[in-house]
Amino acid sequence: MQPEERYLTIAKQRLRTWVYGNLKTKAPCIVLLHGGLDCLETWKDFPNQLALQTGLPVVAYERFGHGKSGRLRERRQADYRHHEAEVVLPEVLKLLGLDQVILVGHSDGAAMALMAVASLVDKVKGVCAIAPPLVPEKTVRDGILVAIDEYEKGNLADKLRVFHGESTDALFYGWAKAWLSKEFDQWSCAKELQQINCPVLLVFGKADDYGYQSSLNKLLTHLKDKPTVLLMEAVGHMPHHYARKETIQAINKLIKSI
Numbered sequence: 001m002q003p004e005e006r007y008l009t010i011a012k013q014r015l016r017t018w019v020y021g022n023l024k025t026k027a028p029c030i031v032l033l034h035g036g037l038d039c040l041e042t043w044k045d046f047p048n049q050l051a052l053q054t055g056l057p058v059v060a061y062e063r064f065g066h067g068k069s070g071r072l073r074e075r076r077q078a079d080y081r082h083h084e085a086e087v088v089l090p091e092v093l094k095l096l097g098l099d100q101v102i103l104v105g106h107s108d109g110a111a112m113a114l115m116a117v118a119s120l121v122d123k124v125k126g127v128c129a130i131a132p133p134l135v136p137e138k139t140v141r142d143g144i145l146v147a148i149d150e151y152e153k154g155n156l157a158d159k160l161r162v163f164h165g166e167s168t169d170a171l172f173y174g175w176a177k178a179w180l181s182k183e184f185d186q187w188s189c190a191k192e193l194q195q196i197n198c199p200v201l202l203v204f205g206k207a208d209d210y211g212y213q214s215s216l217n218k219l220l221t222h223l224k225d226k227p228t229v230l231l232m233e234a235v236g237h238m239p240h241h242y243a244r245k246e247t248i249q250a251i252n253k254l255i256k257s258i
Helices: 046-054 080-096 108-116 138-153 156-180 182-186 190-194 213-222 244-257
Strands: 004-010 013-020 028-033 058-061 100-106 124-130 200-205 228-232
Touching: 004 080, 013 046, 013 080, 028 046, 028 080, 028 108, 046 058, 046 244, 058 080, 080 108, 100 108, 100 244, 108 124, 108 190, 124 244, 138 156, 156 182, 190 213, 200 213, 200 244, 228 244
Parallel strands: 028 058, 028 100, 100 124, 124 200, 200 228
Antiparallel strands: 004 013, 013 058
């Protein structure tokens, strides 16, 4: 299935989306939120397989500063994930006319998906959070320091420029510096997690370089209802690529439970 590419205008900037299948206002749709350094292309075949195997339309959108969407206009602050969840995502759903959505996010996008429920109580019917980093702990920050070293001394910058072009430096350092900042020490999404009122699927790999236990503990502490947890051995930060079959099966089960 080939996606239809659409551009939305938000805050006078273009935001790129891919749509798999036919969108219907009153029918459920899966909305994908990518990771902190990703774009539409880095989802690879996951959206297509998700649409084919769930039978639902899928929308993937590219945040500002990523890929071919509009550039970042200012340096990212510690609350950039709150802004995406509370301001940009609701506008995306409004412009596409989506009233019933299942949010599926990876990494930063997973954190945004979880936080968005508080602002979209009537629209979000379920959430799948894949490897969401929710605690600015040492393990996460050490992983970011490794990424900075690979960016400055290795080939990570070249890999990212293939997707983000001239926006690459602003994107990378905006992400890294926000996470390493003192302001991020106080960052929390506990209040938003406590307001989630829909089924939640959590997918983690035990070999995640950014860790998972602290984020999982935070979720289990603050979610009102017990989530479904898929915790996989020998799987890293991208279960949707390296354990795709199991991940999609779990998402399908989530959808059928709604």
